[in-house]
Amino acid sequence: xxxxxxxxxxxxxxxxxxxxxxxxxxxxxxxxxxxxxxxxxxxxxxxxxxxxxxxxxxxxxxxxxxxxxxxxxxxxxxxxxxxxxxxxxxxxxxxxxxxxxxxxxxxxxxxxxxxxxxxxxxxxxxxxxxxxxxxxxxxxxxxxxxxxxxxxxxxxxxxxxxxxxxxxxxxxxxxxxxxxxxxxxxxxxxxxxxxxxxxxxxxxx
Amino acid sequence: xxxxxxxxxxxxxxxxxxxxxxxxxxxxxxxxxxxxxxxxxxxxxxxxxxxxxxxxxxxxxxxx
Numbered sequence: 001x002x003x004x005x006x007x008x009x010x011x012x013x014x015x016x017x018x019x020x021x022x023x024x025x026x027x028x029x030x031x032x033x034x035x036x037x038x039x040x041x042x043x044x045x046x047x048x049x050x051x052x053x054x055x056x057x058x059x060x061x062x063x064x065x066x067x068x069x070x071x072x073x074x075x076x077x078x079x080x081x082x083x084x085x086x087x088x089x090x091x092x093x094x095x096x097x098x099x100x101x102x103x104x105x106x107x108x109x110x111x112x113x114x115x116x117x118x119x120x121x122x123x124x125x126x127x128x129x130x131x132x133x134x135x136x137x138x139x140x141x142x143x144x145x146x147x148x149x150x151x152x153x154x155x156x157x158x159x160x161x162x163x164x165x166x167x168x169x170x171x172x173x174x175x176x177x178x179x180x181x182x183x184x185x186x187x188x189x190x191x192x193x194x195x196x197x198x199x200x201x202x203x204x205x
Numbered sequence: 206x207x208x209x210x211x212x213x214x215x216x217x218x219x220x221x222x223x224x225x226x227x228x229x230x231x232x233x234x235x236x237x238x239x240x241x242x243x244x245x246x247x248x249x250x251x252x253x254x255x256x257x258x259x260x261x262x263x264x265x266x267x268x269x
Contacts, residue, residue, distance in 0.1 A: 108226075156226070
């Protein structure tokens with residue numbers, strides 16, 4: 001059974017609160033939104049960036065992610081839950097979690113945690129593409145849901161992830177510890193949130 | 206449901222619970238996730254291989 005919680009996002013233009021659903025799964029309607037709403041918006045964004053001469057290095061680094069393929073690869077597996085945020089009738093963000101991995105930081109090395117395999121917000125909610133995001137807080141909501149899941153599973157809120165360079169600052173702002181580039185993972189920076197940080201993060205959010 | 210474990214199995218569960226900082230229920234839930242994930246990969250034809258980081262020696266775990 002799908003667990004649906006009410007959360008509140010912020011409208012980028014009016015700064016008003018916008019009611020949203022946080023769902024503890026990714027289902028077919030979310031994948032349809034990704035295909036029919038995110039993809040055209042992303043193509044439009046890439047076209048605009050190319051026309052403005054923006055170098056490819058500054059394009060959304062998750063542009064090639066195929067959410068349908070990602071979910072098909074873990075269908076029915078208990079270890080890979082997903083989250084989605086739905087607002088204004090459309091999916092605003094998606095995350096896929098891996099519960100099979102262990103933490104690396106010395107203070108909790110070897111202990112299980114929730115690893116964020118993929119986290120992405122809809123193209124119109126990105127703040128790094130030169131436009132005002134339609135909704136703010138989607139990424140934070142997905143991160144909060146992951147910390148809460150880690151806590152529910154007995155992992156004391158510990159989480160970890162490899163960050164795309166464009167998201168490094170977001171995760172630093174959220175209090176994750178930057179453990180540096182990971183040579184085993186395309187040189188992406190690796191971040192972890194300890195149980196102390198997780199407690200403070202959940203209280204703050 | 207009732208779970209029947211031998212003393213030796215119970216000691217392993219206690220040890221994992223302490224080492225992983227998890228409740229016994231959380232250990233069993235984690236074990237179920239891992240078992241299912243491994244089984245699914247093996248059914249697809251993948252092998253489960255352990256590699257020693259320092260010696261690079263590899264050993265395949267046979268799942269029958």
